[in-house]
Amino acid sequence: VTDADLVKDDQTTDNVLMNGMGYKAQRYSPLDKINKENVKKLVPAWTLSFGGEKQRGQESQPIVVDGTMYVTGSYSRIWAVDARTGEEKWQYDARLPEGILPCCDVINRGAAIYGDKVYFTTLDAQLVALNKDTGKVVWRKKMEDFQAGYSNTAAPIVVKGKVIVGNSGGEFGIVGAVKAYDAETGEEVWYRPTIEGNMGRLNGKDSTVTGKQNASWPGDMWKNGGGATWLGGTYDPELNLLFFGTGNPAPWNSWLRPGDNLYTSSTLAIDPDNGEIKWHFQTTPHDGWDYDGVNEFVPFELKKDGRTIKAGAKADRNGFFFVLDRTNGKFISAKPFVSKITWAKGFDENGRPQYVAENRPRNPEEVAKSGKDREPVFAAPSFLGGKNWMPMAYSQKTGLFYVPSNEWGMDIWNEAITYKKGAAYLGAGFNIKPLYDDHIGVLRAIDPATGELKFEVKNRAPLWGGVMTTGGGLVFYGTPEGYLQAVDDTTGEILWKYNTGSGVVGSPITWEQDGEQYVAVVSGWGGAVPLWGGDVAQIVKNFNQGGSVWAFRLAK
Ligand SMILES: O=C(O)c1cc(C(=O)O)c2c(n1)C(=O)C(=O)c1cc(C(=O)O)[nH]c1-2
């Protein structure tokens, strides 16, 4: 796989070479052999089991290269599979040490490929390069100290010979960073911390770029400031810019860190050649709700007032759908994409939130003065977000974004907290509650020019998997109830669904081989909802666990 192959990934249909189905992560395939007319004839072609003992959340998106599928599973495992038959070619298990500290289930979101190597990251914060044909380790790099709370869950992105990864651990007070490694040797090429104050130092290393001082943090709170880049990035080859989101500031209790807390809960545009930050846009300054802004930033061409603007869109965990100028990060619009948002009324023309001050979780010191030990406020969306990690899709056919969203709120209160290595660093307590009796999940079709809702499809359980759209006029996505389903891209009518036997929280792909179009997805219920979901975890507690890949094609 070459750089030219990667750049063309979103136009070619025989392979799926990366997470997002192309550098821009539009998750759009021009394939139309499976379409609105015939999708009801979609049947399983093959299935592969990840085995019985380690059935946990499966959030992976497979990739397909010359008839081989590479797919990762829970507990930092990866398989190479014959994409025609489902027959296993090899498997590799990273064999995790005791004491790993993932916040939100033992998940992995996928692999990357370049040259003759396949890359993936592990829950003990390693980056592994395997020979694509044999599955043998070529190199394995310890990126960070897992005992301090660092882990990795995202798929790497490869740009011009560098394997570029984010990190996880915001709930443990780690320092967010984006890092680039030489694809051939595993040597670190650059290191880009995402928290002001850390710009020149971390793990005893100097960043190759000089950064700003810690002006937006009080005291030395920047030393454990969070801002994990835990979802990986997207890329615009023409502008030569990477786009990485950054997670919540640590701790969650915002009274301990007055200021904007740059660059947490932001989108960063980064130069892939040296790690320099070219622009930033903060979606939740001074976040007090765990509104990690990691959500993927999807480049697209915005048609507005007769002009075409090089834009990017982000459906943020904080409930707003952002459109920015991707050349310079200038704010274009922010429109609500969920029914209830309590923390801000909207955004002003400069892209600053109009906070509703009384809806910020209370200062525990003030609450204590009134003689109470806690005073929760109700906040919506909940910290699991109007949208969490699960990626949206953009159709080049309809010009619409298809956003997997959730309707929920939370009671939240703050508490005292001090940093301790390897311990949760929140300073908050919470309980998540549904807003409606009959649904939490909603797939929404959104016009990025106006923010207008074109249609919505409700789902009882929260949506937790990625979305894909195709030239055949279909939108595919999974549900925790077990279905992979396809809806009409202009009406939302459900045209096909198939139950995989466990919740689908992975991201579907499609490709063509031997003249036939295939669709595949991983199945296996898990992720953050059962662990953190409070009242909502009760609603989903009987869903079956699993671990398998399903491939579909049209019945003959
Ligand atoms: O701040 C972080 O470092 C971090 C990492 C992750 C992760 O790596 O999966 C999640 C979160 N935060 C998080 O806040 C969250 O809600 C979440 C849900 C999930 C999931 O896979 O279901 N991961 C994560």
Ligand SMILES: [Ca+2]
């Ligand atoms: Ca987080």
